[in-house]
Amino acid sequence: MVRHYPLFLVLVFVNEVFCLQSSCRGEQDSLPVEGAGGCGCGKLKRAADESGTATKDPADKYSAEANERTSGASEDGNKVQSQMVLIPGGEFLMGTDNPGIPADGEGPQRSVHVDPFYMDVQEVTNQQFQSFVGATGYVTEAEKFRDSFVFEGILSDSVKNQITQAVAAAPWWLPVKGANWKHPEGPDSSITDRLNHPVVHVSWSDAVAFCSWANKRLPTEAEWECACRAGLKDRLYPWGNKLNPKGKHYANLWQGEFPTHNSGEDGYVQTSPVESFPANGFGLYDIVGNVWEWTSDWWTVHHMTDHQHNPTGPPSGKDKVKKGGSYMCHKSYCYRYRCAARSQNTPDSSASNLGFRCVSREKR
Numbered sequence: 031m032v033r034h035y036p037l038f039l040v041l042v043f044v045n046e047v048f049c050l051q052s053s054c055r056g057e058q059d060s061l062p063v064e065g066a067g068g069c070g071c072g073k074l075k076r077a078a079d080e081s082g083t084a085t086k087d088p089a090d091k092y093s094a095e096a097n098e099r100t101s102g103a104s105e106d107g108n109k110v111q112s113q114m115v116l117i118p119g120g121e122f123l124m125g126t127d128n129p130g131i132p133a134d135g136e137g138p139q140r141s142v143h144v145d146p147f148y149m150d151v152q153e154v155t156n157q158q159f160q161s162f163v164g165a166t167g168y169v170t171e172a173e174k175f176r177d178s179f180v181f182e183g184i185l186s187d188s189v190k191n192q193i194t195q196a197v198a199a200a201p202w203w204l205p206v207k208g209a210n211w212k213h214p215e216g217p218d219s220s221i222t223d224r225l226n227h228p229v230v231h232v233s234w235s236d237a238v239a240f241c242s243w244a245n246k247r248l249p250t251e252a253e254w255e256c257a258c259r260a261g262l263k264d265r266l267y268p269w270g271n272k273l274n275p276k277g278k279h280y281a282n283l284w285q286g287e288f289p290t291h292n293s294g295e296d297g298y299v300q301t302s303p304v305e306s307f308p309a310n311g312f313g314l315y316d317i318v319g320n321v322w323e324w325t326s327d328w329w330t331v332h333h334m335t336d337h338q339h340n341p342t343g344p345p346s347g348k349d350k351v352k353k354g355g356s357y358m359c360h361k362s363y364c365y366r367y368r369c370a371a372r373s374q375n376t377p378d379s380s381a382s383n384l385g386f387r388c389v390s391r392e393k394r
């Protein structure tokens with residue numbers, strides 16, 4: 031199966047990934063909420079019907095019965111599964127009344143209750159995803175579509191030279207044939223030397239399938255944000271309000287001029303091994319930075335100010351919420367490595383800076 035993108039779709043697609051992951055800040059800062067659509071956000075879609083392979087409900091295939099047969103929890107114990115920590119839940123203030131990017135729907139601040147739950151201390155790694163694929167034969171959406179989006183700055187010259195499509199507004203996002211979780215920068219790359227890095231090029235549906243196999247699920251946005259804040263009130267970051275307390279880096283972000291120069295001052299210009307930076311107060315690593323993390327909620331920028339109990343987001347939508355920002359985020363264009371920050375992609379989207387972690391009601 032080969033999927034050909036019409037050029038206009040590629041342009042929309044690239045622009046969309048670009049917008050959703052990182053940029054549009056200049057536009058969004060100056061636009062009302064409705065202006066979020068002005069950057070093309072919300073239109074990103076893979077043509078699933080053309081491929082005929084998109085998974086509508088991946089959890090169906092990875093049922094509890096299948097999990098008992100194959101999941102790391104039942105056979106390999108903690109070798110495959112992430113360690114989990116209890117997130118005590120309770121009342122917390124979600125969102126902010128001082129949004130860094132108002133058009134993203136970061137506000138208003140509202141009182142939210144979430145029940146206690148367990149969360150993976152780390153982003154799901156390549157090794158863990160490899161175990162899942164080895165046990166189930168799962169094929170990701172990027173593999174079915176035979177391409178995914180990769181940041182130009184991490185591509186080899188030989189791969190770049192084969193790409194003829196580009197976008198003036200976002201030339202650093204390139205559609206790479208053969209890019210997928212096993213080959214993050216295309217066919218000439220591998221995960222051999224980064225098994226402990228977060229898996230990337232996984233769609234929302236892929237993430238749901240993995241979590242279901244592990245007898246877990248994706249966090250709601252409220253759960254994710256409660257976990258990010260770690261009991262601190264009105265703080266920008268999981269550790270406080272200063273980005274680099276005492277001159278130290280607390281997350282894998284971008285230093286330097288985006289997109290031309292990443293100084294790697296924090297030690298990494300791409301993904302970093304999970305747990306390379308300090309954990310937050312709940313014991314969660316890389317909850318901001320490293321890779322974006324999918325949540326289970328559909329996207330909306332309109333939020334009730336009423337108190338909410340275990341909110342799960344809108345009943346339907348086009349995009350799923352992702353949280354935490356990535357190694358590509360810099361304040362100059364992607365001030366989204368804050369707990370209140372948020373962005374979105376369609377469920378079948380995948381890129382080189384988007385991953386996930388799982389949660390569960392019981393400890394796994």
Ligand SMILES: [Ca+2]
Nearest residue numbers: 282283296298
């Ligand atoms: Ca970095």
Ligand SMILES: [Ca+2]
Nearest residue numbers: 316317319321
């Ligand atoms: Ca992260």
